Amino acid sequence: MKKTTIQAKKETSKIDEEKRDFLFVTTAGLAIAGGAATAISLINTMNPAKDVLALSTTEVDLSPVEEGQSLTVMWRGKPIFIRHRSQEEIDSASNVSIENLKHKATDDSRVENPKWLVVVGVCTHLGCVPLGQKIGDSKGEFGGWFCPCHGSHYDTSGRIRKGPAPLNLEIPPYKFVSDDIIKIG
Amino acid sequence: MKVMILSPALISGATSDVKLMEQKWPFKGIFGRFDESSLQRGFQVYREVCAACHGIRHISYRDLKGIGYTNDEIKVIAGDYEVVDGPNDEGEMFDREALPSDKFVGPYENDKIARLANNGAYPPDLSLIVKARANGADYLYSLLNGYKDYPENFEASEGMYYNEFYPGYQIAMPSPLMDDIVEYSDGTEATQEQVAKDVTSFLAWTAEPELEERKSLGVKTLFFLILLTIMLLGVKRKIWKDVE
Amino acid sequence: MSKDTEKKGITSWIDERLPVFTFINHNLRDYPTPKNLNYFWNFGSLAGVTLVIMIITGILLAMQYTADTDLAFDSVERIMRDVNNGWLLRYIHMNGASMFFIIVYIHIFRGLYYGSYKYPREILWMLGVVILLLMMATAFMGYVLPWGQMSFWGATVITNLFSAFPVVGDYIVTFLWGGFSVDNPTLTRFFVLHYLLPFAIVGVVALHLVALHQFGSNNPTGIDVKSDGDTIPFHPYYTVKDYFGLGVYLIIFAALVFFAPNFLGHPDNYIPANPLQTPAHIVPEWYFLPFYAILRAVPDKLMGVLLMFAAVAVLFLLPWLDKHRVRSAQFRPYYKQFYWLFFVDCMILGWVGAMPAEGIYVTISRAASIYYFAFFLVIMPILSRYEKIGELPSSISSAVLSDKFDKGTESYAK
Numbered sequence: 001m002k003k004t005t006i007q008a009k010k011e012t013s014k015i016d017e018e019k020r021d022f023l024f025v026t027t028a029g030l031a032i033a034g035g036a037a038t039a040i041s042l043i044n045t046m047n048p049a050k051d052v053l054a055l056s057t058t059e060v061d062l063s064p065v066e067e068g069q070s071l072t073v074m075w076r077g078k079p080i081f082i083r084h085r086s087q088e089e090i091d092s093a094s095n096v097s098i099e100n101l102k103h104k105a106t107d108d109s110r111v112e113n114p115k116w117l118v119v120v121g122v123c124t125h126l127g128c129v130p131l132g133q134k135i136g137d138s139k140g141e142f143g144g145w146f147c148p149c150h151g152s153h154y155d156t157s158g159r160i161r162k163g164p165a166p167l168n169l170e171i172p173p174y175k176f177v178s179d180d181i182i183k184i185g
Numbered sequence: 186m187k188v189m190i191l192s193p194a195l196i197s198g199a200t201s202d203v204k205l206m207e208q209k210w211p212f213k214g215i216f217g218r219f220d221e222s223s224l225q226r227g228f229q230v231y232r233e234v235c236a237a238c239h240g241i242r243h244i245s246y247r248d249l250k251g252i253g254y255t256n257d258e259i260k261v262i263a264g265d266y267e268v269v270d271g272p273n274d275e276g277e278m279f280d281r282e283a284l285p286s287d288k289f290v291g292p293y294e295n296d297k298i299a300r301l302a303n304n305g306a307y308p309p310d311l312s313l314i315v316k317a318r319a320n321g322a323d324y325l326y327s328l329l330n331g332y333k334d335y336p337e338n339f340e341a342s343e344g345m346y347y348n349e350f351y352p353g354y355q356i357a358m359p360s361p362l363m364d365d366i367v368e369y370s371d372g373t374e375a376t377q378e379q380v381a382k383d384v385t386s387f388l389a390w391t392a393e394p395e396l397e398e399r400k401s402l403g404v405k406t407l408f409f410l411i412l413l414t415i416m417l418l419g420v421k422r423k424i425w426k427d428v429e
Numbered sequence: 430m431s432k433d434t435e436k437k438g439i440t441s442w443i444d445e446r447l448p449v450f451t452f453i454n455h456n457l458r459d460y461p462t463p464k465n466l467n468y469f470w471n472f473g474s475l476a477g478v479t480l481v482i483m484i485i486t487g488i489l490l491a492m493q494y495t496a497d498t499d500l501a502f503d504s505v506e507r508i509m510r511d512v513n514n515g516w517l518l519r520y521i522h523m524n525g526a527s528m529f530f531i532i533v534y535i536h537i538f539r540g541l542y543y544g545s546y547k548y549p550r551e552i553l554w555m556l557g558v559v560i561l562l563l564m565m566a567t568a569f570m571g572y573v574l575p576w577g578q579m580s581f582w583g584a585t586v587i588t589n590l591f592s593a594f595p596v597v598g599d600y601i602v603t604f605l606w607g608g609f610s611v612d613n614p615t616l617t618r619f620f621v622l623h624y625l626l627p628f629a630i631v632g633v634v635a636l637h638l639v640a641l642h643q644f645g646s647n648n649p650t651g652i653d654v655k656s657d658g659d660t661i662p663f664h665p666y667y668t669v670k671d672y673f674g675l676g677v678y679l680i681i682f683a684a685l686v687f688f689a690p691n692f693l694g695h696p697d698n699y700i701p702a703n704p705l706q707t708p709a710h711i712v713p714e715w716y717f718l719p720f721y722a723i724l725r726a727v728p729d730k731l732m733g734v735l736l737m738f739a740a741v742a743v744l745f746l747l748p749w750l751d752k753h754r755v756r757s758a759q760f761r762p763y764y765k766q767f768y769w770l771f772f773v774d775c776m777i778l779g780w781v782g783a784m785p786a787e788g789i790y791v792t793i794s795r796a797a798s799i800y801y802f803a804f805f806l807v808i809m810p811i812l813s814r815y816e817k818i819g820e821l822p823s824s825i826s827s828a829v830l831s832d833k834f835d836k837g838t839e840s841y842a843k
Contacts, residue, residue, distance in 0.1 A: 023416065023419055023420055023423065024420060026416065027413070027416040027417060027419075027420050030409075030412070030413050030416065031413060031417075031672075034409055034410075034413060041514050041517065042485065042486070042489060042514065042517075042518060043489075044513045044514055045489050045492075045493070045512050045513050045514050045515055045518050046489065046492060047513055049493075049507070049511040049512040049513060049515070050247075050510070050511040050512075050513075051245070051286070051507065051511040052511075054245065054247050054285065054286035055286055215688055243503070243506045243510060244510075248510070309700075312506070313506075313699040313700075316691065316696060316699040317696050317697065317699035317700045318696050319696050321696065352709070392699075394510060395509065395510070395516040398516075399516060399517070399520075399687055399690075400687065400688065402517070402687065403683065403684075403686070403687025403688055404687075406683050406687060407680065407683055407684060407687070410676060410679050410680045410683055411680060413676055414673065414676030414677055414679075414680060417669070417672050417673040417676045418673050418676075420669055420672075420673075421669045421670055421672075421673045424665050424666060424669050425666060425669075425670070428464055428661060428666065
């Protein structure tokens, strides 16, 4: 009974009603905005922390790596494949006709200095680490890397040539700080 | 502040009963901010004086950005220190220059050596010292200025120093500061009080590097919450006005 | 309310099979609530909100924390320094524990004042005491996790309480520790239990709410609801009142988190745990101080421990210790005075709990402990027998109206 009288009163004061609606809406809006801001700042704690980001660059000395040898370093928790390519390998990488590639890229566009190939050693298919770094590893049909998980073959430029992987091995951001030292990240 | 009595922190803080030399710290209060030049001077005092015995292991060189150094300056500062890294491919540990991502290099390899070098007393890590003492900043400032000669009739122990602010009055650390113990590049006169103040400010920062962010976010949050609560009160009043 | 016309489409399709909407409607919308509840009735929902805040921040903290004696302290400092907003997360969680206890203690004192533990709400009350016990265990173990000096020594002292029990005492303590001192196994299990128990609390809170909604809220007069005129629907009246209360609460909470985050903590807990050096005064967190005072008031170790546990356990018996027919202290002038004395007594216990156990403090803590138990075991039974039952208002509505009338005449007289 009570409720109906209250309702009746509400309807009579039309102006009051509008003011109230405005107050309701702005208050609710403000509360939701505050809740959202809080939620975002709390969820942000799960993003990479400052100490993690601080380790996101790494410098590598290339001088001990002889021609034909490879070096694996860790960067952001992932292996980076660095290969000191022989002239033969450079030639075989640059003499491929781009048209036939699955993921079209020239060898030139994938290196800073043709002698050094730097790629992220993670297969673009499902994240396995391809073989080809160690002596005795299978390098696949194209002399680069071979992913044992699902049989992807990469060439000496790290490009996908055969198998299920959709993309070439990723090139990490890096630059030559001096002739022998690169900075990754 | 009478309410303070309720804080367990103050009831049983490990200080002596002498009244602390209370200072006006710029980082106190709701709008408190660090004085950046004081922090940099304090860092200099830490490097040139305190670092001989005390580490600051929770701070990385990269954190110095927070007291106004640039990335390049930080690289240079870090480069002054050597850290042990490894093992390398030969299976050996090796020294290398510290990087901005490294934590502050401490003076001792481990606690045992630290004790051995200091008559059995362990020089505590200073990262959190201001937070780890009741009224930390005032306490530290007082301690640094609180060295006195032994009073008569006081039974002095070998290798200990009298400090009226230290619990038990006898401290193993000799008075670390004096006038002109460092030379400030910004021309500030390095009196003992000034040096103590600067290094205390620096250590207040190492204890709470988040302080400025915390307070500025706090002011915004409170402003928001008060506004929202007043509006909620309005909504509440309107809804309730028909209830008898 | 014409619910049948409201329910349409997917909502009614779901509701027919899984009546969540009916449930919400019953318990959070139409739920008839006495119209005279004062602001002390906000504290139940505030406790619920705090529990949610604690669980959310706790889960996020657990993603960054490492439960290992060598790493725990540093991992907490890493949260404070390197994790994005990590300091905020940790300070909310740390001060949230204190806020949680403030809220729950007020909630308990409210129940005590208005007789909310009496028929038919005995189980509701007892479930509340279970929640309090679980909270205490959770808070205690949580305080150990940062592995500072107070964490370590608090854990040592409290677990050693169990050694007071004859014969099995030492075995129990070794078992709790998982070793011969508080060490890595202890820290690891405390972390696991600290993570687990809050979900047990959620379960008991659900039961607490089921029991509450069986008979509805008590009210300041303590008189049963007699007609529809005594109640109003929970929504929007009490939802909006709860929101407003929440706003005020969050202002206080935020002030603590942002401007005095370590005010309620102890500086010694920023010193890494050192098993070779005990701090000068070991003080538990403030919310345990009254119980700590009772523990120390007794010269005998076993008796002290038993009394401390009894101080909480006696709350379970409350519905049977106070059998007075009138619920609210408003209409019990004698109980009211003893009640306020009891309130002051608890404050005194909290205060002496933080003082060194020597001299005058021991005497005060003994007197205060005696009154604590006397209030429940002596005063309550006697009052329930001899305190006269005065005149009660005939209904909640008439109480509210006469209250307004009284105030009106008062201001008129002035």
